[in-house]
Amino acid sequence: MENLRGAESLAVAALVDCGFDVSPRTSADLRVQAGDESFDVEIKVRRSATYEWDARRLLDSTSRNVLLVVPRASKAVTALAEQEPRLSVVSLDPRLVIWRGARLALDERQTGTASTHTESRRSPWGRWALMRALALADGARTQTTLARETGISQPAVSQVLERLDDTVERTSDGWRARDRSLMWDEFLNDYAGPGGVTSYWYGLDSIAQQADKAVASAREEDVAALLSGDSAADRLAPWRIPVKGVVYASSALDLRRQALAESEPANATMEVVVPADRTLWVTAATWSSGLTVDPLIATWDLLRSGGPDARESADRLKKQVLDLSASVH
Numbered sequence: 001m002e003n004l005r006g007a008e009s010l011a012v013a014a015l016v017d018c019g020f021d022v023s024p025r026t027s028a029d030l031r032v033q034a035g036d037e038s039f040d041v042e043i044k045v046r047r048s049a050t051y052e053w054d055a056r057r058l059l060d061s062t063s064r065n066v067l068l069v070v071p072r073a074s075k076a077v078t079a080l081a082e083q084e085p086r087l088s089v090v091s092l093d094p095r096l097v098i099w100r101g102a103r104l105a106l107d108e109r110q111t112g113t114a115s116t117h118t119e120s121r122r123s124p125w126g127r128w129a130l131m132r133a134l135a136l137a138d139g140a141r142t143q144t145t146l147a148r149e150t151g152i153s154q155p156a157v158s159q160v161l162e163r164l165d166d167t168v169e170r171t172s173d174g175w176r177a178r179d180r181s182l183m184w185d186e187f188l189n190d191y192a193g194p195g196g197v198t199s200y201w202y203g204l205d206s207i208a209q210q211a212d213k214a215v216a217s218a219r220e221e222d223v224a225a226l227l228s229g230d231s232a233a234d235r236l237a238p239w240r241i242p243v244k245g246v247v248y249a250s251s252a253l254d255l256r257r258q259a260l261a262e263s264e265p266a267n268a269t270m271e272v273v274v275p276a277d278r279t280l281w282v283t284a285a286t287w288s289s290g291l292t293v294d295p296l297i298a299t300w301d302l303l304r305s306g307g308p309d310a311r312e313s314a315d316r317l318k319k320q321v322l323d324l325s326a327s328v329h
Contacts, residue, residue, distance in 0.1 A: 007069050011092070024196075026250075034099070042067065050070050052074075068087060068090070069092070070090070070092070078098060125277045126150065129279035130152070132187055133149045134164075135184040137180075184296065194276060196274045196275040198265075200265045201260040203261070210270045214258065217258050221251075223250050229245065229301030230243060232298035244305040246271045246273065251274060302317065
């Protein structure tokens, strides 16, 4: 089942294939350069059939341009988009773009490797953040502390703890995972990704150098940035030669000034993700040095990066973090 990042990134890829220059501004906003004109659009992803009344409601709720991303565009929504320039539509299967009233031709090539199906439920960012905190914590935590360490409310922490049921236990000092290693694995099996928009880049320098360039670019643009995947593991528990860099950023980065070129996902050496999951910034501040995401997010991205030794590298990172956390926190 594909996560929101897949849907939004596939929509960006469709616009790029139409010849537009697309820059993610945030996880839900794009700037689209179409010829001599530039438009800011708000991304709205729908996970199932979307009706005309829903599309009209989106337009009525804002004065901005809206980019509606759907698994398959209905005839009624297509007709509405052709009449309303503020409503643009990207249909993922089959691929179709309606941009400011004009239907644009696309080839049958699917850009990227992600599925064209969108997520069927709302992503539980808070639950996943709490699972990470419980796996990483060496001791019991009060609900207030867990709320601070995850960026979610204390009532939300209480609700999630109830749902986690027998994987957690309450002690006199607060809450903890019954088995931190099991909680670690449960998170990796359940996490669907951070959502948002991903841009893909290719460079000839080492992955470490490309990551440094991306972070430098973020600093120049006053954008928050965190390393993940191989880029983070190389700093947290160096073992293998990194094969792909991952950087999370609070807004889009233009790495062309750093001698990187925009790339197809399959050929990319660097991914820049503007995440929808805002808990990443909070858990990074709690569980890392401030340069990387927390170790569990780093591990999730590391396993995505591929290579025959990715699993062993992830296992080494897990062992080091769980063994050393007691001396750090």
